[in-house]
Amino acid sequence: MTDTMDATDTRFPVTLLTGFLGAGKTTLLNAILTNATGPRIAVIVNEFGEAGLDHDLIEAVDEDIVLMQSGCLCCSIRGDLSRTLLDLAARKKEDLLTFDRVVIETTGLADPAPILQTFLLDTYLAKNFRIDGVVTVVDAATGPDTLNRQFEAVSQVAMADFLVLSKTDLVSESTSGALKTRLRSINPTADILRADRGGVPTTALWDLSGMRPQGSSDHAVAWLTPTAPVDPLDNLSGLGSFAASTAPAPKHDARIGSASIILDDPIPADAFDLWLDRLIMLRGPNILRVKGIVHLIGIEMPFVFHGVQHLFDPPVPLNDWHGKNRQSRIVVIARDMTSAELVYNLDMLRSLQIAKTA
Numbered sequence: 001m002t003d004t005m006d007a008t009d010t011r012f013p014v015t016l017l018t019g020f021l022g023a024g025k026t027t028l029l030n031a032i033l034t035n036a037t038g039p040r041i042a043v044i045v046n047e048f049g050e051a052g053l054d055h056d057l058i059e060a061v062d063e064d065i066v067l068m069q070s071g072c073l074c075c076s077i078r079g080d081l082s083r084t085l086l087d088l089a090a091r092k093k094e095d096l097l098t099f100d101r102v103v104i105e106t107t108g109l110a111d112p113a114p115i116l117q118t119f120l121l122d123t124y125l126a127k128n129f130r131i132d133g134v135v136t137v138v139d140a141a142t143g144p145d146t147l148n149r150q151f152e153a154v155s156q157v158a159m160a161d162f163l164v165l166s167k168t169d170l171v172s173e174s175t176s177g178a179l180k181t182r183l184r185s186i187n188p189t190a191d192i193l194r195a196d197r198g199g200v201p202t203t204a205l206w207d208l209s210g211m212r213p214q215g216s217s218d219h220a221v222a223w224l225t226p227t228a229p230v231d232p233l234d235n236l237s238g239l240g241s242f243a244a245s246t247a248p249a250p251k252h253d254a255r256i257g258s259a260s261i262i263l264d265d266p267i268p269a270d271a272f273d274l275w276l277d278r279l280i281m282l283r284g285p286n287i288l289r290v291k292g293i294v295h296l297i298g299i300e301m302p303f304v305f306h307g308v309q310h311l312f313d314p315p316v317p318l319n320d321w322h323g324k325n326r327q328s329r330i331v332v333i334a335r336d337m338t339s340a341e342l343v344y345n346l347d348m349l350r351s352l353q354i355a356k357t358a
């Protein structure tokens with residue numbers, strides 16, 4: 001943890017919009033683009049198969065929409081994604097385009113992890129763009145069945161910073177309530193909002209990441225904190241049951257584990273590095289996301305950090321932390337690891353902390 005991000009971060013924020021086939025991504029994008037009061041958005045639409053289909057569906061089509069075809073963003077054409085984004089940045093610099101942020105709509109089958117990694121790996125890209133958040137749309141009607149059948153859909157939920165529940169108009173309160181409970185068990189830190197036909201306050205989709213030098217420490221803490229039900233439309237009828245299920249997790253859901261830890265006292269830097277190195281060495285490919293706020297001994301301000309598999313963003317100091325507690329908070333979401341394994345792993349950090357400070 002050496003390099004840290006400049007406090008005047010002028011990179012363009014990028015939102016990754018994912019969700020399984022037909023979940024309602026384009027409908028949500030349409031709603032965002034037709035909102036005249038929002039920021040100017042450059043859109044990259046990734047298509048798989050049928051040329052131009054989604055492009056026709058996006059009503060507010062103009063020159064700021066770039067259509068990428070002939071492959072899935074997550075595997076074959078990541079180089080194309082870098083080139084497309086850098087081309088957007090160059091056109092903006094020459095005043096040929098105006099935009100404040102970028103939304104990438106992925107194909108329904110895309111795994112978000114390799115796309116997030118592109119932003120960490122490609123140094124030119126990382127200089128100009130930062131991931132602002134992963135928004136995953138989940139179809140309230142077909143979502144439960146899709147989650148049962150397709151592990152990609154479960155991964156998309158696990159990696160999200162924000163979950164949008166579409167098509168709740170097609171199901172009962174109790175069905176959407178049960179799905180929300182299930183989504184929370186896969187991803188405890190993402191906020192969930194229902195948005196029939198893309199009707200979500202667009203500001204809810206922006207500034208999700210806690211990795212912002214200009215962001216507040218309260219926001220960074222919220223980014224790491226398991227969510228409570230916040231949707232004002234939740235259980236309007238009063239009939240829905242949102243109690244956690246005692247039934248065993250469905251097969252694919254059970255492949256996702258998550259755990260978090262709060263350490264009250266600052267951590268010796270070498271203990272933190274050792275813990276992180278070990279986690280990455282032993283379990284790197286399984287780590288979907290690890291994020292946290294760390295207080296290191298000898299450093300006044302805490303850092304917020306974030307990684308996907310073995311790749312990490314430069315840590316960001318939380319400059320407005322003055323006078324707050326010295327607690328560190330870490331959340332790990334992984335595949336093919338149980339929550340118990342992750343709790344054990346995080347407890348190792350506690351043991352290392354105690355051993356190194358004794």
Ligand SMILES: Nc1nc2c(ncn2[C@@H]2O[C@H](COP(=O)(O)OP(=O)(O)OP(=O)(O)O)[C@@H](O)[C@H]2O)c(=O)[nH]1
Pocket residue numbers: 019020021022023024025026027028054057107108166167168169170195196197198
């Ligand atoms: N009833 C209802 N239909 C919706 C809602 N959101 C989207 N739809 C419909 O669901 C279908 C699929 O929506 P899209 O927005 O194209 O979904 P997508 O995720 O972009 O689909 P792909 O790009 O094929 O993966 C369309 O017919 C939409 O009109 C909703 O909240 N309620």
